[in-house]
Amino acid sequence: MSIIEVNGLQKEFLIAKRETGFMGALRSLVKREFIKKEAVKDISFTIEKGEMVGYIGPNGAGKSTTIKMLTGILVPSAGNVLVNGIIPYENRQENAKNIGVVFGQRTQLWWDLPTIESFELLKAIYRVPDQRYKENMDIFKEILGLDEFLNTPVRQLSLGQRMRADIGASLLHDPPILFLDEPTIGLDVVAKEKMRTFIQEINRERNVTVILTTHDMEDIEKLCKRMVLIDHGQKVYDGEILAVKERFGKMRTLVVDLEEAQKPLYVSGGEICKQEGNRRWIRFNRDEISASELITQISQTHNITDLTVEEPDIESIISRIYQEGFTEPQFV
Amino acid sequence: MAVAKYIGLYFKLVSAGIRAQLQYRFAFVMRIVGMVTAYTGTAVTMWVMLYQFQTLGDWNFYEMLFLFALSILSWGFCIILFFHFRSLDTYILNGTFDRFLVRPINPFFHFMAMKFDVASFGQFLFSIIAFVWVSLELQIDWSIGKILFLLAVIVGGVLIQGGLLVIISAFAFWTTKSEQFYWVAMYPARNLTYYPLVIYPKFIQWVTAFVIPFGFVNYFPTTVILEKETPFFPDYIGYFSPVVGVIFFVISYLIWMLGLRRYKSTGS
Numbered sequence: 001m002s003i004i005e006v007n008g009l010q011k012e013f014l015i016a017k018r019e020t021g022f023m024g025a026l027r028s029l030v031k032r033e034f035i036k037k038e039a040v041k042d043i044s045f046t047i048e049k050g051e052m053v054g055y056i057g058p059n060g061a062g063k064s065t066t067i068k069m070l071t072g073i074l075v076p077s078a079g080n081v082l083v084n085g086i087i088p089y090e091n092r093q094e095n096a097k098n099i100g101v102v103f104g105q106r107t108q109l110w111w112d113l114p115t116i117e118s119f120e121l122l123k124a125i126y127r128v129p130d131q132r133y134k135e136n137m138d139i140f141k142e143i144l145g146l147d148e149f150l151n152t153p154v155r156q157l158s159l160g161q162r163m164r165a166d167i168g169a170s171l172l173h174d175p176p177i178l179f180l181d182e183p184t185i186g187l188d189v190v191a192k193e194k195m196r197t198f199i200q201e202i203n204r205e206r207n208v209t210v211i212l213t214t215h216d217m218e219d220i221e222k223l224c225k226r227m228v229l230i231d232h233g234q235k236v237y238d239g240e241i242l243a244v245k246e247r248f249g250k251m252r253t254l255v256v257d258l259e260e261a262q263k264p265l266y267v268s269g270g271e272i273c274k275q276e277g278n279r280r281w282i283r284f285n286r287d288e289i290s291a292s293e294l295i296t297q298i299s300q301t302h303n304i305t306d307l308t309v310e311e312p313d314i315e316s317i318i319s320r321i322y323q324e325g326f327t328e329p330q331f332v
Numbered sequence: 333m334a335v336a337k338y339i340g341l342y343f344k345l346v347s348a349g350i351r352a353q354l355q356y357r358f359a360f361v362m363r364i365v366g367m368v369t370a371y372t373g374t375a376v377t378m379w380v381m382l383y384q385f386q387t388l389g390d391w392n393f394y395e396m397l398f399l400f401a402l403s404i405l406s407w408g409f410c411i412i413l414f415f416h417f418r419s420l421d422t423y424i425l426n427g428t429f430d431r432f433l434v435r436p437i438n439p440f441f442h443f444m445a446m447k448f449d450v451a452s453f454g455q456f457l458f459s460i461i462a463f464v465w466v467s468l469e470l471q472i473d474w475s476i477g478k479i480l481f482l483l484a485v486i487v488g489g490v491l492i493q494g495g496l497l498v499i500i501s502a503f504a505f506w507t508t509k510s511e512q513f514y515w516v517a518m519y520p521a522r523n524l525t526y527y528p529l530v531i532y533p534k535f536i537q538w539v540t541a542f543v544i545p546f547g548f549v550n551y552f553p554t555t556v557i558l559e560k561e562t563p564f565f566p567d568y569i570g571y572f573s574p575v576v577g578v579i580f581f582v583i584s585y586l587i588w589m590l591g592l593r594r595y596k597s598t599g600s
Contacts, residue, residue: 093435099434112353113355
């Protein structure tokens with residue numbers, strides 16, 4: 001049995017229609033009209049134990065709504081959810097024991113108290129045995145570097161420190177599943193890197209299943225093998241990140257600086273997609289023509305002063321999937 | 333044992349809440365000073381008024397002060413236990429309420445224990461001084477029975493007022509903001525309790541007895557303790573105060589839980 005099973009999940013909200021202007025506002029005081037918004041239309045997936053899955057989509061795609069249904073905060077309008085064998089919304093408190101949740105934008109720690117106190121309160125709330133608490137705290141101190149700020153009130157922590165504390169706090173009760181909602185938002189490069197290393201370590205050593213929503217494509221690229229891509233409440237893609245890169249990653253861009261830029265440049269097998277001063281961007285498919293063939297071709301008519309070949313990153317790939325849709329490859 | 337577990341946890345959470353509040357010492361002290369000043373002001377108003385009229389609906393100044401002090405005393409305990417509910421709408425608005433739903437304990441309990449508003453020393457200081465003074469002036473004979481009755485009445489009063497705070501907070505599950513209901517319901521209801529109900533129109537007396545039962549917070553029990561008459565109501569009605577408190581609070585808890593169910597299916 002998979003650790004998370006989601007089948008035909010739907011969620012609709014009724015949103016009060018706001019009319020514009022003063023008269024409109026008065027009118028909506030008396031008679032309110034509601035618009036039905038389908039935040040999640042029809043989503044199904046399963047996640048196996050120990051997997052680390054990136055759950056990605058643009059703002060308003062239904063990411064948070066899905067996570068809220070998996071954590072038991074929201075009741076679905078239709079469809080089934082099973083998290084570690086439990087229906088979250090029917091058995092919220094039981095489900096809470098199996099999951100750790102980190103909302104990147106909001107801390108769950110006690111704002112005005114020294115950080116260590118939040119850990120002790122959570123120990124009491126989750127009834128973590130003394131021995132286990134001590135072991136976990138030792139591990140967190142080591143890999144998250146909690147020692148340096150355990151006695152500082154949470155409100156005085158830097159964002160990076162707070163996120164580390166939040167992640168530690170969410171893992172205190174050894175949940176088999178961890179939900180991370182934007183865990184690296186607002187962090188600087190070093191803190192992001194630290195956070196990723198920690199998530200990887202937790203996943204590897206404790207076999208914790210991780211579901212990660214993020215806007216940071218580097219997070220996904222570095223952490224997850226698999227991603228579920230959603231848009232407008234529907235699944236657009238579900239599979240290996242590598243497969244996406246393979247399929248959409250065949251396009252390369254050759255950037256060349258030319259000496260005699262005023263002389264027109266013609267290339268066959270590629271397409272000039274941008275030009276700026278002496279610089280030309282040429283897009284090509286790596287299966288049809290190689291970069292060296294292209295360079296040879298150009299150097300016959302122009303002197304090249306500098307060149308680079310750009311590989312597409314997952315971010316530009318995803319934005320292309322959103323624009324063009326993902327059609328299954330005809331042969332794999 | 334589930335209950336023992338919750339009691340232990342309650343004290344842990346509450347002590348954390350107190351320590352968090354003591355981080356802001358100046359605000360803490362100023363609130364106490366402010367409360368004592370405000371209540372003394374109301375008491376002086378009563379005195380001035382009764383200096384002119386001698387009695388108000390058969391109540392003299394000391395009897396009224398007793399009534400007022402009882403209201404303030406149970407309000408003091410109510411603030412400690414339930415005042416956090418007044419900020420429920422802010423939690424819902426900011427989305428921070430979700431944290432109470434991803435933990436393995438009852439969210440009502442968790443929310444209630446999150447903050448323990450110890451700044452009600454002002455209420456205690458005022459009401460205890462008033463009680464002592466009135467007891468001396470009226471020569472109230474504090475038998476064991478009367479003291480026990482007073483304690484039960486305070487529990488009842490805390491549950492009634494706390495219950496209304498809980499119901500008002502629950503509106504936030506439907507309307508997102510509930511602050512205005514505080515001013516529409518809680519504030520006037522509490523102000524009614526400062527004076528003997530007998531001076532109000534019959535309709536208001538009836539509402540405060542059976543709809544929003546604030547009459548049981550102080551007026552009805554005071555008539556029992558001071559052996560006064562209660563026109564329109566049986567004289568023994570004050571004895572029901574603790575029972576009314578329990579029933580009202582249970583109802584308010586159920587309303588809150590109903591609201592929570594709605595929140596979970598709308599997630600505004």
